[in-house]
Amino acid sequence: MKFCVLGGGGHIGSGIVRELSKHAEGAEIIIGDINLKRAEEVAREVNGKALKVDVLDSTSLKDAVKGSDVVISAVGPYHRFGERVLRAVIDAGVNFVDVDDDYDATRACLQLSGEAEKAGVTAVIGLGATPGITNVLAKYGAEKMDEVERIDTYWAWTALDPTMGPAIIDHYFHAVDGNVPTFREGEWIEVPALSDAEIVEFPEPIGCLEVYNVGHPEPVTIPRYIRVRNVTNKGTVWPSVMAELTKHFSTLGFTGLKKVQIGRDEIAVRDVMVKLIEHLPEIVPVNLIVEITQESVRRFGEQFALYGVGIGVRVIGEKSGERKEFFYGVAEASAVKATALPAAIGAIMIAENKIDKPGVFAPEGAVPAEEFLSVVSKEIKITEIEKVERVLKL
DSSP, rough: OOOETTTTSSHHHHHHHHHHHHHSSEEEEEEEEEEHHHHHHHHHHOOOOOOOOTTSSSSHHHHHHOOSSSSEEEOOOOHHHHHHHHHHHHHHHOOOOOOOHHHHHHHHHHEEEEEEEOOOOOOOOOOOOOTBBBHHHHHHHHHSSEEEEEEEEEEESSSSOTTTTHHHHHHHHTTTEEEEEEETTTTTEETTTTOOOOOEEEEETEEEEEEEOOOOOOOHHHHHSOOOOOEEEEEEEHHHHHHHHHHHHHHTTTTTEEEETTTTTTHHHHHHHHHHHHHHHHHSSSHHHHHHHHHHHHHHHHHHHHHOOEEEEEEEEEEEEEEEEEEEEEEESSSHHHHHHHHHHHHHHHHSSSSSOEEEOOOOHHHHHHHHHHHHHTTSEEEEEEEEOOOOOO
């Protein structure tokens, strides 16, 4: 097997490379990245091959992916790069996986399904933690029902990870900007980002957190494959001060793409904010950073506070005349692993023809839920809570 990981020298991409090396023993792994030095460092870890790849140069991109069984793209933010990369890989005739977490990029990529089908390319987009694990759990729960009324997906992510790159910050600001899609009473509608607050109980050590509507792919894709009336995605970050700051940034328009003149250049406001957040440790007094960090460390423990993620999926419906609810929860100490492992397992399944379905699909449209989860759950703990509502007959 031969894999090419685009953005393989980055925060998430290097995690995907390591998971491939672990789960696809003997596979050839190409690490493609604009930062050749970082790609070489990752390549040495797994005995792979490093290539300098500029995804904005279609010739460079197509040359890099040629001959691979599957390309995995970790190049974000996806609202900027997702469609461009997928189109080039389809043109090269190579199977594809990414961890696309932007709703607009997801819509655009799904529109390429016909082209992928003609090219004989199987592409599964958004196969990370959320979207990804969330979607497959939604499918798994829905398959236990006769009828599905609603599917609610949730996430909570650390904002303290010192290794986090600018693409993740950009994605989060994109997700909380303006109006975002949700699926309500059988129709796609838009709602204000950060609206409809809800308390969700994630597995320990996270516990209860307040989450809000955010722009994510789950409400865009799940109704395409599962007959359901309502689908939501709500999320937040910790520590709480960062979640509160985000609300203010969004209200003031700091998460948007409106351009302002700075010196001789016109720069998007969001790009300015991403840079500021990226350099917070150099801006904010050390004692205040310690105080902010300690709030989460006391609650979650240091490792989880810095690197963890929580995921929740609620599936509500009817089975044999009984109203049922399943809640699936994940509290993983490494958000990178929670994103990288599903992408790697999905890519291996495509290479082994366990997923052989030309076209572009979200995970719930192509991934066999039980087989996929049986592998993922060996390394990432997934809890299931079942509630049944019965009519009392005396």
